[in-house]
Every structure is written in structure tokens, then in C-alpha cells.
Amino acid sequence: MSPALLPALLGLTLVLPGGQTLTCHSGSAMAVREATELPLTWTVGEEDCREGWGCQDTVMLLENGPQVLLVLTKGCTQEEDHEARVTRHREGPGLSIVSYTRVCRREDLCNDLSSTRSLSTPPPPTFPGTVRCPVCLSMETCESATEVTCPVGHTHCYNGILQLRGEGVDPNLRVQGCMSQAACNLLNETRKIGPLSVSENCDVDAFRTCQKGTMQQIKPNLTKEPMEWDAFKNVTCDFEEVCQETLLLIDVGPRSLIVGSKGCGKAETPDSQTVSIHSGPPGVLAASYVHFCSSNGCNNASSTSVLLNSLPGPAAPAPGDLQCPACVQIGGFCTDSKNVSCPKGTTHCYKGYIGLEEEGGQSSVLSIQGCMAQPSNSLLNHTNRIGPFHTAEFPENVNKDLQTRAAPKDLQRGGASKDPHSGAAPAPYLAQVVGLGLSLALWCAVTSLLTLLPCDS
Structure with a gap:
């Protein structure tokens, strides 16, 4: 930058x-x-x-x-x-x-x-060969x-x-x-x-020529109801790159979030397919699907069932005594959290942020609240790379003084929140993002608009 x-x-x-x-x-x-x-x-x-x-x-x-x-x-x-x-x-x-x-x-x-x-100059007179x-x-x-x-x-x-x-x-x-x-x-x-x-x-x-496109969706039942996963165009990759398709699913109970990417990428194993359950159940479910392949157009999964078919069975444990706010949101602080009864086996409430930066693409900040069973406070189990995404996770308890910090959506605007009660990200948030190599520019909604128009002759 x-x-x-x-x-x-x-x-x-x-x-x-x-x-x-x-x-x-x-x-x-x-x-x-x-x-x-x-x-x-x-x-x-x-x-x-x-x-x-x-x-x-x-x-x-x-x-x-x-x-x-x-x-x-x-x-x-x-x-x-x-x-x-x-x-x-x-x-x-x-x-x-x-x-x-x-x-x-x-x-x-x-x-x-x-x-x-x-x-541009008019071409000289030519004759067909x-x-x-x-x-x-x-x-x-x-x-x-x-x-x-x-x-x-x-x-x-x-x-x-x-x-x-x-x-x-x-x-x-x-x-x-x-x-x-x-x-x-x-x-x-x-x-x-x-x-x-x-x-x-x-x-x-x-x-290689690969399918390219992105997807972001928040709605109930994304863990059970497959969504169509279509790419909008094809793209020519750099030398030695292969095709990739990646899904990240986070389910907090009332709502689920799914982020998808198709495009080019570099992989240690050019032909590989991995489904990872990073957290839960019980509690917040964080799971991913990553597929690298080395033939033209091979990243052609047409629905999110490639991930859903590998998730744990639908049977849910009985409700426990713990209640936690549940929310998942892209690009801002959770403002519509609703308390839910946590499943038996969960031990505490999770509240934090996950930053995603896609190589050569855009970035997102995910705000997440829900029930959790793991004692580590890491939904992604300290994973810092999922397919083409660099990831950075910031549970809110890394800093107790939360109400004086900048909310993620304010970071995206490039400024700090002026409302001390608007919700906040930890102070180390920006420094750790930059320290991980995630460019500050990707956290700011700063773009140059450019329009191409034909001149009047």
C-alpha cells in the first residue's frame, strides 16, 4: 500500500x-x-x-x-x-x-x-492476405x-x-x-x-482457466438447506496457479452465514479436497470446504452440499442451563443479538470477530456471538488460512476495555466510532490485522470510481 x-x-x-x-x-x-x-x-x-x-x-x-x-x-x-x-x-x-x-x-x-x-489512429489502407x-x-x-x-x-x-x-x-x-x-x-x-x-x-x-465468483449469505438453516453456488465468469490464472473453490460456514443457531469463493490460487497439493470442522457442535459451528484442482474449469461445484454432506448429523443435544446472545453479521458489530438456550455441553458465551482477506480480492469482517464448548475461545481453532482466505480471529475477551475501541464497520470506513456504546473491536485488532499482512486498505471502503464512455465522434 x-x-x-x-x-x-x-x-x-x-x-x-x-x-x-x-x-x-x-x-x-x-x-x-x-x-x-x-x-x-x-x-x-x-x-x-x-x-x-x-x-x-x-x-x-x-x-x-x-x-x-x-x-x-x-x-x-x-x-x-x-x-x-x-x-x-x-x-x-x-x-x-x-x-x-x-x-x-x-x-x-x-x-x-x-x-x-x-x-488511436485510423489504420492504413490494407488488402486482405x-x-x-x-x-x-x-x-x-x-x-x-x-x-x-x-x-x-x-x-x-x-x-x-x-x-x-x-x-x-x-x-x-x-x-x-x-x-x-x-x-x-x-x-x-x-x-x-x-x-x-x-x-x-x-x-x-x-x-489454467477457472470459474471465478464470490458468495455471501446470511439466513436460517444454511446447515440443512443447500444453496446454489454458481460462478459468474471464467478467469485465466497466473502461471503455476490452479483452480480453487472454498466455503466457510458459521452457524450460531437462529442464523447461519456462508462465505464462498471460486477462482485461482496456489496450493502445496494441486489436487486436494478438505472438509474441516473447526468448532462445534454443540455450540457455534464453524466448518470449511477447500478444493484445489488442476484442470480447466474443475472448480465447478454447483451447490453448498459439498460441505453440508460432511457436517455432523442433525441430532441436537438437550438444552442446558446456559443462555447466550446469538448473532452473526458481515461488516459490523452485532446489534440484533437474541438470547438463546445453549445446548447441554456448552460452557461459555463466545463474542468476537473474524477477519477474512482473500488473495487479490476484498476483505470482510465477521461479527459472531453464540454458545461455545471449547475452552480455547477460538472458533477457527487458531487456523490462519482457509483456501485463498487469510484469517485473523479476535475474541472480545483479549481486551476488557471494549467500549472505547473502534467498531469493525468503522474500520471499514477508515475512522473510529464516535459512539462509545456502539459496540467495539479490541484495541489490538487493527495492529494484529496489519501484523498478519492484511493491508489496511482492504479494511476501508475507499474506492476510485471510474466510468468508460464512448466519445462523441
């Missing part, structure tokens, strides 16, 4: 004596559009920089017949100023790539490029690529994975199109475009 983001995430104003700070346009995006929409325009947010930092502007445009790829990133930088540079990495017809980079400090919001109008190639730009798969006749002089079909890495930009793009040479050199030896690292690989079989 950039140090420049920290004050904003905490809701603070950075005051630096003896120096001036800049405000820069800030945002990032990667989008595939139809070539008929060119030129493209965009709007982004703003960011206050640290003293001495400048504004950077980076745009890359890849044109591939009927489709174009736009990648942009704007924000604060420590790099030295340089005037606008337009680099044509590969000329069309066929696949073409052009980039724009600039660093400036002359005034606020000087990184103000907002259109591809100066980057004899070679036909599939044409595709996709962050998913190229199974339905359209085949076109290449221009004269383009005698090879390119088929590779373009990898771009930078703040807010990290997908793998499948590229197919017409080329004038057989080399895997779409970028003409370019490895850096502004703050973006770029690379390519033409061994497409080394990159």
Missing part, C-alpha cells in the same frame, strides 16, 4: 510543514471495448499526495481488429517529471499497441489526459474467438497471455490476432510502461 493512501484511509488530513502538496487525478482500470467505440473517454477520482510527490498519468491502448483494450492508471508518484511520451510499441494493421506516460508537478490535477483521441486467424481480447477465455482474414504481410497467428501488474491492475489477458512474425514478442521487448509491469507468455496451456 502506498504511504500516501494511509492518511486518507484513516480519515486524516496530512499536514507537512514547509512544503506544498499536490492533488492528482487518481484511479485505475482495464477494459475491453469494441473498436467502433473509439475514441474512449473516462473520469476518475482525486488523491492528495505527500510532500514532494508528483502526478503520474499512464495509458495503454491495444487494438486488435474489432476489439480494443484500454489500461489506465493515475495517481501520486515519486518518479521524476517528464513530458508526455507516446510510444508505439507495435504498429498495425493487425495487433498494435501504443502507450502514453507523463509525470508532472507544475499544478494540481496536471495528470489530466481523459481520452484516447490522441492515441491469405492467412486467417482467430481474433480475441479476453480476461476469460477465447473459446468463441472470431476468425478474420489477416492483412497482406501478416502471415502468423499470435496466441498468448499478456500479464499486466500495477496498483489496481493485475489481470491476465488472453490475446489472439494477426502478426507479421512468429515470435512471442507482442510488446517489442517492453517490460515497463509507467508504473505498470508487463510481460507475455505464449505457452497458453500452462495457464
Whole structure:
């Protein structure tokens, strides 16, 4: 995380004596559009920089017949100023790539490029050749690529994975199109475009295609009634990654919570399937299902029954004498807890938080209350990794002075609770989250909105 983001995430104003700070346009995006929409325009947010930092502007445009790829990133930088540079990495017809980079400090919001109008150029007149190639730009798969006749002089079909890495930009793009040479050199030896690292690989079989999607649900009876578990799209994984699908279920009695993830991940055992009962019954049930597999699209479980079928039997122990508040909630403190009679065999009431950070994705804070039998006060039995999720658990009894601390949903906003009675997370909460490598940025609902719109011609 950039140090420049920290004050904003905490809701603070950075005051630096003896120096001036800049405000820069800030945002990032990667989008595939139809070539008929060119030129493209965009709007982004703003960011206050640290003293001495400048504004950077980076745009890359890849044109591939009927489709174009736009990648942009704007924000604060420590790099030295340089005037606008337009680099044509590969000329069309066929696949073409052009980039724009600039660093400036002359005034606020000087990184103000907002259109591809100066980057895209009409293709020169061409004549059809004899070679036909599939044409595709996709962050998913190229199974339905359209085949076109290449221009004269383009005698090879390119088929590779373009990898771009930078703040807010990290997908793998499948590229197919017409080329004038057989080399895997779409970028003409370019490895850096502004703050973006770029690379390519033409061994497409080394990159798996996996289903990708997330799920969060809170309702009664999730331990008994299977839910549909569909992915919304496919994604191309990084080299050496495999497909994964993961479920985490927490049941407190009146209500249950289930969190699901499908996507890519790294695993010590590429083909494995594990169901873990971390806690209960009796008391709060915490269970997970983790499946890693190494063939395309293999993370295709269609319902939560893959976890439910391995849970303990439905027979519940007789009620005991203990009563506890029961609640499970995503992204805030439990405010609607209801007392329940705990099963016989439970010994105390659990109250705490579980932080989940998914690799390359978002994070969640779960607030949980319920009956518990284990003396350890750990619902996850000290597990710090479940599939792609890094986990951090904070039972409330790690600090008795709870009413002066920040509630998890306030941490997500980047500020502290002003209401001492609003419910609270322990003081070590944020420090331990950061200590575990969970970025503070992931606990804050701070996003840059970016809209791509076709310009009027």
C-alpha cells in the first residue's frame, strides 16, 4: 500500500510543514471495448499526495481488429517529471499497441489526459492476405474467438497471455490476432510502461482457466438447506496457479452465514479436497470446504452440499442451563443479538470477530456471538488460512476495555466510532490485522470510481 493512501484511509488530513502538496487525478482500470467505440473517454477520482510527490498519468491502448483494450492508471508518484511520451510499441494493421506516460508537478490535477483521441489512429489502407486467424481480447477465455482474414504481410497467428501488474491492475489477458512474425514478442521487448509491469507468455496451456465468483449469505438453516453456488465468469490464472473453490460456514443457531469463493490460487497439493470442522457442535459451528484442482474449469461445484454432506448429523443435544446472545453479521458489530438456550455441553458465551482477506480480492469482517464448548475461545481453532482466505480471529475477551475501541464497520470506513456504546473491536485488532499482512486498505471502503464512455465522434 502506498504511504500516501494511509492518511486518507484513516480519515486524516496530512499536514507537512514547509512544503506544498499536490492533488492528482487518481484511479485505475482495464477494459475491453469494441473498436467502433473509439475514441474512449473516462473520469476518475482525486488523491492528495505527500510532500514532494508528483502526478503520474499512464495509458495503454491495444487494438486488435474489432476489439480494443484500454489500461489506465493515475495517481501520486515519486518518479521524476517528464513530458508526455507516446510510444508505439507495435504498429498495425493487425495487433498494435501504443502507450502514453507523463509525470508532472507544475499544478494540481496536471495528470489530466481523459481520452484516447490522441492515441488511436485510423489504420492504413490494407488488402486482405491469405492467412486467417482467430481474433480475441479476453480476461476469460477465447473459446468463441472470431476468425478474420489477416492483412497482406501478416502471415502468423499470435496466441498468448499478456500479464499486466500495477496498483489496481493485475489481470491476465488472453490475446489472439494477426502478426507479421512468429515470435512471442507482442510488446517489442517492453517490460515497463509507467508504473505498470508487463510481460507475455505464449505457452497458453500452462495457464489454467477457472470459474471465478464470490458468495455471501446470511439466513436460517444454511446447515440443512443447500444453496446454489454458481460462478459468474471464467478467469485465466497466473502461471503455476490452479483452480480453487472454498466455503466457510458459521452457524450460531437462529442464523447461519456462508462465505464462498471460486477462482485461482496456489496450493502445496494441486489436487486436494478438505472438509474441516473447526468448532462445534454443540455450540457455534464453524466448518470449511477447500478444493484445489488442476484442470480447466474443475472448480465447478454447483451447490453448498459439498460441505453440508460432511457436517455432523442433525441430532441436537438437550438444552442446558446456559443462555447466550446469538448473532452473526458481515461488516459490523452485532446489534440484533437474541438470547438463546445453549445446548447441554456448552460452557461459555463466545463474542468476537473474524477477519477474512482473500488473495487479490476484498476483505470482510465477521461479527459472531453464540454458545461455545471449547475452552480455547477460538472458533477457527487458531487456523490462519482457509483456501485463498487469510484469517485473523479476535475474541472480545483479549481486551476488557471494549467500549472505547473502534467498531469493525468503522474500520471499514477508515475512522473510529464516535459512539462509545456502539459496540467495539479490541484495541489490538487493527495492529494484529496489519501484523498478519492484511493491508489496511482492504479494511476501508475507499474506492476510485471510474466510468468508460464512448466519445462523441
